[in-house]
Amino acid sequence: xxxxxxxxxAALTPRNVSALLQDTTPWLSCDECFERxxxxxxxxxxxxxxxxxxxxxHLRGCAACDEEAESLLQLLDRP
Amino acid sequence: MTAVSRDGxxxxxSVSAPPSDARGPVDxxxxxxxxxxxxxxxxxxxxxxxxxxxxxxxxxxxxxxxxPSPSAVEVIVNQxxxxxxxxxxxxxxxxxxxxxxxTWAFKFAILQAATEVRRxxxxxxxxxxxxxxxxxxxxxxxxxxxAEGNDLAAAVAAAMRGVLxxxxxxxxIALLVDGVPIDVLADRLxxxxxxxxxxxxxxxxxLRAELTANGYLAVHPATPPDPVPSHDTSRISPTPTAGTP
Ligand SMILES: [Zn+2]
Numbered sequence: 001x002x003x004x005x006x007x008x009x010a011a012l013t014p015r016n017v018s019a020l021l022q023d024t025t026p027w028l029s030c031d032e033c034f035e036r037x038x039x040x041x042x043x044x045x046x047x048x049x050x051x052x053x054x055x056x057x058h059l060r061g062c063a064a065c066d067e068e069a070e071s072l073l074q075l076l077d078r079p
Numbered sequence: 080m081t082a083v084s085r086d087g088x089x090x091x092x093s094v095s096a097p098p099s100d101a102r103g104p105v106d107x108x109x110x111x112x113x114x115x116x117x118x119x120x121x122x123x124x125x126x127x128x129x130x131x132x133x134x135x136x137x138x139x140x141x142x143x144x145x146x147p148s149p150s151a152v153e154v155i156v157n158q159x160x161x162x163x164x165x166x167x168x169x170x171x172x173x174x175x176x177x178x179x180x181x182t183w184a185f186k187f188a189i190l191q192a193a194t195e196v197r198r199x200x201x202x203x204x205x206x207x208x209x210x211x212x213x214x215x216x217x218x219x220x221x222x223x224x225x226a227e228g229n230d231l232a233a234a235v236a237a238a239m240r241g242v243l244x245x246x247x248x249x250x251x252i253a254l255l256v257d258g259v260p261i262d263v264l265a266d267r268l269x270x271x272x273x274x275x276x277x278x279x280x281x282x283x284x285x286l287r288a289e290l291t292a293n294g295y296l297a298v299h300p301a302t303p304p305d306p307v308p309s310h311d312t313s314r315i316s317p318t319p320t321a322g323t324p
Contacts, residue, residue, distance in 0.1 A: 012232040012256065019255040020235055021287055021296065024280045030261075030273040037186045038178035061283070062276055064197070064261045067140075068189050075135050075185055 024061035028054040033065045041072045103128070107180040108171060125167070128181055129160035132188035140193060143200040155195055163191035197260040206259050206267045208249040211239055231295055238289040247282040254279060 012020070028036075036055055043050040059066040103124045104110035110121035133156045141147045144155075167187040174183055239248050253259045254275070261279075262272050290296045 012235055014229075014232070016256045017232050017235050020239075020251060020283065021290060022283055023287060024283055027280060030276045034186065034190065038182040041186075042178050042182055061279065062261065064193065064272065068136075068186070068193050071136050071139055071189050071193070072182070072186055074139070075132060075189070076182060 022061045024057050026054045026057060028058040030058075030062060030065055033058045033062065033069075037065075037069055037072060041069065041076055044073060045076045103181065107184075108174055111168070111171060125184060126160060126164055128184050129164045129167075129188040130156060132185040133157075133159040133163065133192040136189045136192035137196060140196040143196055145199060145202070155199070156192065159192035159195050160188055163188040166191065194262050197263050198266065201260065201263045206253065206264060207257060208253055209257075210245060211236060211248055211252065231290075234290060234293060234295050235286065238286050238293075242285045242289045243282050247278060247285075250275060250278050251282050 033055065036052070040052055040055050043052075055069075059069055104117070104121050107121060107125075110117050111125065112118070134152075137144075137152055137156050137159070141152065144151065164187075167184055170187075174180065239251065243251065250264070253264055254261055261275050265271050265275050268275075287296055291298055
């Protein structure tokens with residue numbers, strides 16, 4: 001058996017804490033995020049300062065949608 | 080204005096096609112639904128677009144693949160492109176021309192490919208739905224990560240016990256602590272990404288309210304928020320006002 005002490009199972013890392021306390025308001029669903037993703041990406045490519053608060057909040061709080069939005073942006077940037 | 084309008088005058092000649100649609104038809108929706116050789120050509124062009132976006136996505140996530148060999152990647156890309164094309168054609172009537180058609184199309188292939196890579200990544204892994212006080216399995220443990228426990232972390236754990244339901248805690252831990260992808264968890268639980276994200280959103284609102292009431296979060300979060308611990312490089316960061324070093 002390993003002698004490595006087991007961590008306190010309830011202990012949360014700083015990254016866990018950040019993820020748990022992420023402010024995901026204003027509310028936007030994954031479906032709405034998908035619906036907006038194309039116009040959002042084009043707007044950002046056109047103007048890097050473009051802001052959509054609900055999209056930004058969703059992408060901070062949803063790793064899967066965030067990966068897909070980043071990917072679309074990258075694809076549009078390199079036609 | 081965009082040149083492609085779902086409800087616009089499709090039969091009239093557009094003055095100009097958007098630059099990125101240069102390879103495809105001026106009016107994709109008309110071409111894809113019109114029949115004849117023009118439809119066949121549009122379908123081929125669309126499939127090429129799907130392949131390109133799916134390949135892009137799989138390439139981005141290739142490190143997550145159990146088998147990243149070129150032949151395995153090709154199979155995934157082709158399958159994702161085919162499925163994305165089916166999904167897109169079923170939604171074609173919803174295209175409103177607010178973006179270029181190609182951009183709209185890309186997102187279907189990206190979603191399909193990313194979902195498939197995450198599914199393959201977890202294909203042979205068990206998904207644990209553990210509560211806060213149940214240790215993760217050894218493969219997830221990294222004792223160094225737990226060395227910097229602080230008051231905020233303890234307060235969050237207490238709030239999880241106090242204001243979240245057992246189901247909310249398990250979803251939060253699976254998604255945000257154990258790193259189970261949301262679509263993988265949705266698949267295992269027989270639900271969907273949207274429903275799990277709603278659960279996540281609701282429990283975050285509860286946690287933030289509790290931590291705010293206890294003085295750990297600012298009532299009006301600063302914009303942009305300050306990072307919690309100074310060494311954490313995560314993009315997500317609440318605004319602690321107490322309990323942090
Ligand atoms: Zn999402």
